[in-house]
Structures are given as C-alpha cells and as structure tokens.
C-alpha cells in the first residue's frame with residue numbers, strides 16, 4: 001500500500017516511490033483512476049454507508065452484525081473500514097492477525113467466515129500502532145482501498161464511515177460513486193439523537209438515499225429476570241426518524257454478550273439473543289427498502 005504511514009503529508013508521500021513506478025502515468029490520470037474505480041464497483045450489487053453522528057454508539061458493531069446477518073442469508077458481503085485512524089472492524093471480526101496480500105487482480109481482502117474485509121488495521125505493523133495521517137493521506141489510502149482491492153462479485157459492500165459529520169465522512173462517502181443507501185446508527189440519549197439528525201441531513205444533502213435509522217443500546221433485557229430496563233430511555237431513534245421523514249429500521253438492545261462476542265471476533269448470526277433477532281429484523285427491513293427503491 002502506498003502512501004507509507006511515516007510520511008507527513010500527501011505531497012511528499014510518493015517521493016522516490018511513484019517517480020520510478022511503471023504505473024505512474026495511470027496513477028496520475030484521474031480519468032484512468034475513475035474508470036478503475038467504476039470497474040471495481042460495477043461488480044458490487046449494493047453499496048451502503050453506515051454512519052453515526054457521534055462516536056461510540058456502536059456503528060462498527062452494527063456494521064459487522066448486519067454483514068453477518070446478510071451472509072447467513074447467503075449474500076456475498078464485504079466491509080470497507082472507512083475509519084482510517086480508528087479501524088476496529090478486524091477486531092470485531094476476529095481477523096486482526098490476517099495480513100493483506102497483493103495478487104494479480106489487486107489487493108486481496110481479508111476473509112472472516114465468508115465476509116470480505118479491508119481495513120487500515122490489517123496493514124499496521126502492530127495492533128497498537130497509531131495512524132497519524134492527515135486528511136489528504138487518509139483519502140489517498142481510502143481511494144486505494146476502492147481502486148485496488150479485488151472485491152470480486154459482491155451483493156453488498158458495507159462502508160463503515162468515521163463517526164461525526166465532519167469533512168472526513170463526507171469525503172469518504174463521496175469517494176464511492178453511486179452509494180445505494182445510508183444507515184445512521186444512534187443511541188437513545190438526547191446528545192446522540194441531536195447528532196444523528198445532523199448525520200441524516202448530511203446524507204440528504206449529498207442525495208444519498210436514507211435507508212433509515214437504527215437505535216442501538218436501546219434498553220437492557222435483564223439476564224436474570226428477563227425484564228426490560230430502560231437504561232437510556234428508548235424510542236428516541238424512532239421519533240427522530242419520524243420527525244426527519246426517514247425510515248426507522250429497528251432497535252437493538254444493550255446486550256452483555258455483544259462485547260464478549262466482539263472480543264472473540266464472533267457475530268450474532270445464528271444466535272438466539274434479543275439483539276440477534278433485532279439484527280435479523282433490521283436486515284429484512286433493509287432488503288425491503290432496497291427492493292422498493294429499485295422498483296421505483
């Protein structure tokens with residue numbers, strides 16, 4: 001992968017590497033680059049961005065579990081970890097030790113039980129290495145993820161965006177031409193809801209179809225008595241969706257197993273918990289919405 005993490009900015013990142021590369025002219029030609037991106041993406045059925053107005057609401061957890069639920073229905077799924085500085089997807093998929101290899105058709109994505117994945121974390125020397133890149137370098141790396149990765153035929157590519165509504169998630173979303181939809185993950189707290197409204201508006205401004213809002217950490221089912229505890233209140237996500245006129249896809253409860261499943265690199269596919277059921281229902285809603293969108 002190029003550029004290398006030790007460089008300070010995009011201008012000096014290629015010095016001495018690009019100048020001697022046989023592909024330099026193609027690399028420099030924006031039209032050739034775009035054609036390559038279009039060619040790669042033409043083999044992907046649906047490209048869906050997963051976003052959140054603020055960090056820590058469970059966006060990556062939702063991404064991997066939606067991928068697993070889609071995979072268990074037989075779909076071919078890939079995840080592009082768009083969070084260059086905080087790439088958590090490999091950890092959640094349990095593939096942190098896999099290394100990416102370059103083949104004749106490009107960079108081969110990692111494989112987590114049939115789910116293909118690409119992430120900056122798979123290129124780092126050690127799990128604790130920080131990525132201290134500035135904006136242009138992050139964009140260059142992401143562009144290479146889209147341009148150079150041999151996804152092959154996919155039914156779904158889920159793009160886990162960095163949190164927030166800064167220029168970073170916007171630029172990444174714009175790197176992927178023809179996004180078929182966006183999902184905004186929120187938690188029920190007021191602050192998260194306020195920020196998730198901004199995230200929804202961000203996609204509406206970019207003309208990316210809103211597939212809907214997911215409310216995560218929505219209540220807790222007591223593992224002892226089975227009673228529901230409203231830890232952060234519930235229903236805010238649905239209310240925000242109604243106010244904004246976008247679909248509400250469903251609510252996922254707080255689940256003590258989610259953390260441990262994530263830590264073990266397992267997902268909820270084929271599990272029987274309330275959260276697992278919620279993911280299945282959300283996937284059904286997403287498939288319905290995509291079908292309705294296509295029928296328009």
Ligand SMILES: Nc1ncnc2c1ncn2[C@@H]1O[C@H](COP(=O)(O)OP(=O)(O)OP(=O)(O)O)[C@@H](O)[C@H]1O
Nearest residue numbers: 055056057058059060061163217253254255258259
């Ligand atoms: N429904 C849930 N129940 C219990 N724990 C959860 C749930 N959803 C997420 N978590 C936990 O919350 C933490 C944050 O989740 P995650 O990394 O997916 O958030 P994020 O929004 O992607 O964060 P960021 O984008 O800021 O990196 C993780 O430890 C995860 O295991």
